[in-house]
Amino acid sequence: MTKRFCLFCGRTVSANAVKHTSSHKKTNFIMMASLSLIGCVDRANVGKVVDDITHPNKFLCQSHVVEAAQYISAEMFATGRKFSYYSNPSAKGSTAYVHTGDIPPHLVEVINAMSDGSVVITARDVWSFMNTALRKYHGTPLWPEHSGRELGTEEALFNADLKESATCFEGVPKVEEGAREVMEMVSEYEHISDSESSSEAMTEGIRETDAASLRKFFLVQGGMLMKLFRFCPQCGHRLGKTQLKAVGTAAVVKMQCLSCIEMGRAFQDDTHLPHI
Numbered sequence: 001m002t003k004r005f006c007l008f009c010g011r012t013v014s015a016n017a018v019k020h021t022s023s024h025k026k027t028n029f030i031m032m033a034s035l036s037l038i039g040c041v042d043r044a045n046v047g048k049v050v051d052d053i054t055h056p057n058k059f060l061c062q063s064h065v066v067e068a069a070q071y072i073s074a075e076m077f078a079t080g081r082k083f084s085y086y087s088n089p090s091a092k093g094s095t096a097y098v099h100t101g102d103i104p105p106h107l108v109e110v111i112n113a114m115s116d117g118s119v120v121i122t123a124r125d126v127w128s129f130m131n132t133a134l135r136k137y138h139g140t141p142l143w144p145e146h147s148g149r150e151l152g153t154e155e156a157l158f159n160a161d162l163k164e165s166a167t168c169f170e171g172v173p174k175v176e177e178g179a180r181e182v183m184e185m186v187s188e189y190e191h192i193s194d195s196e197s198s199s200e201a202m203t204e205g206i207r208e209t210d211a212a213s214l215r216k217f218f219l220v221q222g223g224m225l226m227k228l229f230r231f232c233p234q235c236g237h238r239l240g241k242t243q244l245k246a247v248g249t250a251a252v253v254k255m256q257c258l259s260c261i262e263m264g265r266a267f268q269d270d271t272h273l274p275h276i
Contacts, residue, residue, distance in 0.1 A: 069133035094139030
């Protein structure tokens, strides 16, 4: 059986489990930044790793692409977005795709913060990365189709807890011999372009929040409040621990970033809502 060397994790695996490296720096940066956010790459080394893998005719484990795409999809699900599906009875693989409006703005901001200006990532770039991954891997043993469409948002997020499940340097999932090949991505997604404009139009009516609204107090359900405390305001990594406590009529949220602790800067903050 032919073996290939993965330029990222350094493992020698079956040729069926790898893909050619990309010479597009933006694509590689989106992948490595996403893997950094699930703990597979040190944030400080993302730029170097991207430079190392931005070469043609080398190989990467397909599972690394899938892990990055699954993380992005989990962020989408957390904001209430889901995959869209086009109707094509003759399709041999998954028909899932995403719109540019489905890409969480905060994720684009975090990725750009890692680049320090060396590359500028847009929602369109992440959209392209996601649709490539969906077209090639969704509905295969690497990325079962039910993981995105058939599960509810909360259950999908639970199963997509990549902090615990990411394989990274622990090898790649085994794929049975004879598994069907996934379809190659075409350069353009004609079936997406028409529906994409409606998603982008939805954002045009959003304006700046007026100062009066910022001074008002609002009753917020606890579960909804906790969805706001997911990323460290210092480094942008997913928070390791969050706790909501009721102190009288005030909501107290405690946050702890494991990344900042590892860097020697323990971050823990209390955010108090005013008495209502």
